[in-house]
Amino acid sequence: MRRRHVHRGMIAATVGGVLTLTTTTATQAAPPPLTDPVKAASIASQLGKERAAGVYYRDGRLVVAVTDQASAETVQSAGAVAEVVPHSTADLDSAKAKLDQLAGIPNTAWSIDQSGNRVDVQIYDGVSATDRSRIENAASGFGDAVDITERSGKIESTAYAMRGGLGILSDYTSGGITRTRACSAAFNVQDDDGNKYMITAGHCMANGAVTWRRRGGEVPLGRATDWAYGNDVNQSDYGVVKYTNPDVTPYGTIQYKDGSEGQISRSASAFEGEKVKRVGTMSQDLVGMVLSTNATVTYDEGTTLKNMTEASNCDVFGDSGGALFSGETALGITSGGSYADQPCGDSDSQADRSTWYEPLGLVLSWEDLKVY
Structure with a gap:
């Protein structure tokens, strides 16, 4: 003017x-x-x-x-x-700082809209009622300085995603012939510096199958940094792959066969009678129970494993390395099972079917890693 x-x-x-x-x-x-x-x-x-x-x-x-x-x-x-305008920078900064205390809820975003003189909060699909309430409570003291809108879909990085239960592939040489081994990822974990790793089965690393890629899209993932299969002092079955592809985003989730996800937030030891779920690249069995812990099992080819968890869930070839969990708690790494050549699903009717898992807690302790 x-x-x-x-x-x-x-x-x-x-x-x-x-x-x-x-x-x-x-x-x-x-x-x-x-x-x-x-x-x-x-x-x-x-x-x-x-x-x-x-x-x-x-x-x-x-x-x-x-x-x-x-x-x-x-x-x-x-x-x-x-x-x-009615709201100062100090007002808007204060509102956003309050919301930032809740940062980490998947599928949410908020920012200061200066031209609108408010803090815009976006809530996408998949946010629980509890988390919605937490956001609303945080915003309630700021009146019309905060505007909450709900949007469809999910917020995902444009990088390649990697989640527990997805298929992984590696090439190895046997008898002068190059072959491809197919396994499953169990859980994504990290060290104290925030470096990301994938946990899978150690027997998947046999014959030099140590450089891994994602089954979907053949996306490079990384290289194994440690693994064991029956020949270590603990007679265990696990492998650790360090992510080296910056275009891959490792999520702390499990992906079910229908594409939905389950959050993993902690790890623990399994206990007998606990209801558990198993997910792998070839199949899933979400209805199972821990039958025993500290089990010793010897597979058909002669390898003996100790300290294993036995559960009633089924599995099939290709599920090796997949995840055993209960709710948000990571429990174990799929190693093997009986009737692995038979169909497997949540309603599996083979009464004496069993699967065996490397306890994840032991691996995390040995490797100084943690879930996230």
């Missing part, structure tokens, strides 16, 4: 020997439009977080949002457009 400032001055003139005082009016030119966003941000900074509320473009002009008329006049005198 152009403002006209009237400057009154005294001009002396001699008329007929008499000194006369004459008042004149001059028009001050309006300042040129401000086009430098850095300068606009500087103006907002000088006003402070209690009087300013952001800088943005509207209809090609820089706008500085402010909370009072005096600040608006300061902005206008610099050539920028001023907009008086």
Whole structure:
């Protein structure tokens, strides 16, 4: 808005020997439009977080949002457009900081919308009623400074995803012939520095099958850093693959056969009688029970494993390395089972069918890793 400032001055003139005082009016030119966003941000900074509320473009002009008329006049005198709004930068920062305490809820996002003078909260599909309530409670004290909207779909990285239960492949050489081994991922884990690893079965690494890729899309994943199958001091069956492809995002979830996911948030030892689920790349059995712990089993080819968990779930070839879990608790790594050449599903009717699992807790302890 152009403002006209009237400057009154005294001009002396001699008329007929008499000194006369004459008042004149001059028009001050309006300042040129401000086009430098850095300068606009500087103006907002000088006003402070209690009087300013952001800088943005509207209809090609820089706008500085402010909370009072005096600040608006300061902005206008610099050539920028001023907009008086109810919520200051301090107000919006406070609301976002409160919401940031809840950061980590999958399929949620929030940010400060400066042109809307509010914090926009987006809640996508898959957010539980409990988490929705937590977000609403956090926002409730800020009135219309926070706006919550619900959106369909999920928020996913555009990088390749890797989750427990998905198929993995590796090439190895046997008898001079290159072959491909197919197994399953169990859980994604990390070390104290945040480096990500995948846990699978150690017998999958036999004959040098140590460089792994995702079955879907043949996406490179990483290389095994440690593995054991019956020949270590613990007579165990596990493998650890370090992710080396920066385009792969390892999630702390399990993927079911229908594409849905289950969050894994902790690990624990299994106990007899516990209801458990198993997921692998070839099949899943979500209805099972732990039959025993600290089991010793010797497979058909002669390998003996100790400290194993036995469960009533079924499995088939290709499920090796997959996940055994209960709710959000990771329990074990699929090693083998009986009737592995028979169909497998949640309603499996083979009464004496059993599967054996490497306890995940032992592996995490040995390798100094943790679920996330």
